[in-house]
Amino acid sequence: MNKENKIFFSNKTTYKIKTKHLFDIVFKHTLKCIKKDDSFYSISLSLVNQQEIKKLNQKYRNLDRPTDVLTFDYNGDTNIKNDLGSVIICPQVAEKQAKEFKHPLERELSFLFIHGILHAFGYDHMDEKDAKKMYKLQNNILNSLPIDFYTDLNKMKKLLLEAQKNSCATYSHFRVGAVVVTKDNQYHLGFNIENASYPATVCAERVALFSVYAKGYRKEDIVSLGCITDSKEVGTCCGVCRQVMSELMVLNCPVYIYNYDESKSLFTTVDGLLPYSFQKENME
Numbered sequence: 001m002n003k004e005n006k007i008f009f010s011n012k013t014t015y016k017i018k019t020k021h022l023f024d025i026v027f028k029h030t031l032k033c034i035k036k037d038d039s040f041y042s043i044s045l046s047l048v049n050q051q052e053i054k055k056l057n058q059k060y061r062n063l064d065r066p067t068d069v070l071t072f073d074y075n076g077d078t079n080i081k082n083d084l085g086s087v088i089i090c091p092q093v094a095e096k097q098a099k100e101f102k103h104p105l106e107r108e109l110s111f112l113f114i115h116g117i118l119h120a121f122g123y124d125h126m127d128e129k130d131a132k133k134m135y136k137l138q139n140n141i142l143n144s145l146p147i148d149f150y151t152d153l154n155k156m157k158k159l160l161l162e163a164q165k166n167s168c169a170t171y172s173h174f175r176v177g178a179v180v181v182t183k184d185n186q187y188h189l190g191f192n193i194e195n196a197s198y199p200a201t202v203c204a205e206r207v208a209l210f211s212v213y214a215k216g217y218r219k220e221d222i223v224s225l226g227c228i229t230d231s232k233e234v235g236t237c238c239g240v241c242r243q244v245m246s247e248l249m250v251l252n253c254p255v256y257i258y259n260y261d262e263s264k265s266l267f268t269t270v271d272g273l274l275p276y277s278f279q280k281e282n283m284e
């Protein structure tokens, strides 16, 4: 019996994976999502080149072409049930698919690894009904991964300062900048806009979010929100903004908050800022 989840990882390609511990996070999160986190598992994961995966595909599936991912499991053999077998991924094929789907390579690799792990637990896509179930599950797992594949934090930090500079904090002189990042790699700026009629004031986070919605984006398009304030310590978002964020962003969306010189930060999520948020469903 394993005492922790373990990946026997080998990279036989020249690809360097950017996100540290990427596959560990994906493995742990997938086990949690399919309710297999009551026990510990091991799996072998190899990254191989196109020629190698083509050979394996020919040998084991009689298909004379490269593929993205292959899984070799133990077909539920109970003696070795905590060893899930092995998953083989070809990053070259993954890279092509990532370009097609317009998402980062790391996200595609995570997707393929999830696919492999699900196979190792007996999920399949041989008939339409099983396929529907498996694809839905793997998408849910991918979309709920606690990894931000998109945001360039250096770029965000630079743009936060720029956004904050334009703040219209006429009365409080407390300047706040915000940036919302969308999946098409656009960074949308916002800042607080105050008014002589104080309640008419709108916070930076909401200015940025509303402008994103005004451009036609919706919550599924948003990958993160950042904000910066004049606070020495990390100031956080007000209650009104948290409520708006919980409706206009997905709940596990990352939120990055910085103090005035970006020397201190808080990384959280929408539901980290506002657990048990009041939602439309609560009105039904």
Ligand SMILES: [Zn+2]
Pocket (backbone or CB within 6 Å): 203, 204, 205, 237, 238, 239, 240, 241, 242
């Ligand atoms: Zn606010």
